[in-house]
Amino acid sequence: MFQEFISSGMCEVCWFEEARYSCRLCSRRVCPRHYVVERGICAVCSINLCEICGRALAVDSCLLCGKLVCRQCSRELQPGIRVCGSCFSNIHEYVRRDSRLSYIERYLKKPPRSRA
Numbered sequence: 024m025f026q027e028f029i030s031s032g033m034c035e036v037c038w039f040e041e042a043r044y045s046c047r048l049c050s051r052r053v054c055p056r057h058y059v060v061e062r063g064i065c066a067v068c069s070i071n072l073c074e075i076c077g078r079a080l081a082v083d084s085c086l087l088c089g090k091l092v093c094r095q096c097s098r099e100l101q102p103g104i105r106v107c108g109s110c111f112s113n114i115h116e117y118v119r120r121d122s123r124l125s126y127i128e129r130y131l132k133k134p135p136r137s138r139a
């Protein structure tokens with residue numbers, strides 16, 4: 024039974040219509056217009072969703088392809104530089120095509136944590 028969703032409360036996206044659902048990711052209460060039924064998430068989460076797995080909220084976008092990625096679907100090369108899994112495996116190909124990215128390759132060869 025979904026009795027709890029019928030209780031009073033406004034959609035936390037539009038603050039205009041009555042909330043009928045709650046988002047499984049952010050638990051916002053939303054109206055049918057701001058809910059993506061197939062995914063069980065609200066409109067806000069649906070535009071911030073990882074474009075790789077489509078299940079988790081994106082934390083960043085891939086530096087190389089620009090896809091929104093979640094923590095699980097990406098690799099953080101260094102703080103603020105995140106690439107998706109498929110770009111990570113193709114990283115040398117990207118670097119060959121765009122020499123501006125050569126710092127990534129340098130980083131991969133010599134992670135900053137290793138002491139000089």
Ligand SMILES: [Zn+2]
Binds near residue numbers: 034036055
């Ligand atoms: Zn709404």
Ligand SMILES: [Zn+2]
Binds near residue numbers: 046049051066067
């Ligand atoms: Zn949400």
Ligand SMILES: [Zn+2]
Binds near residue numbers: 095
């Ligand atoms: Zn993901």
Ligand SMILES: [Zn+2]
Binds near residue numbers: 088106107110111
């Ligand atoms: Zn990518």
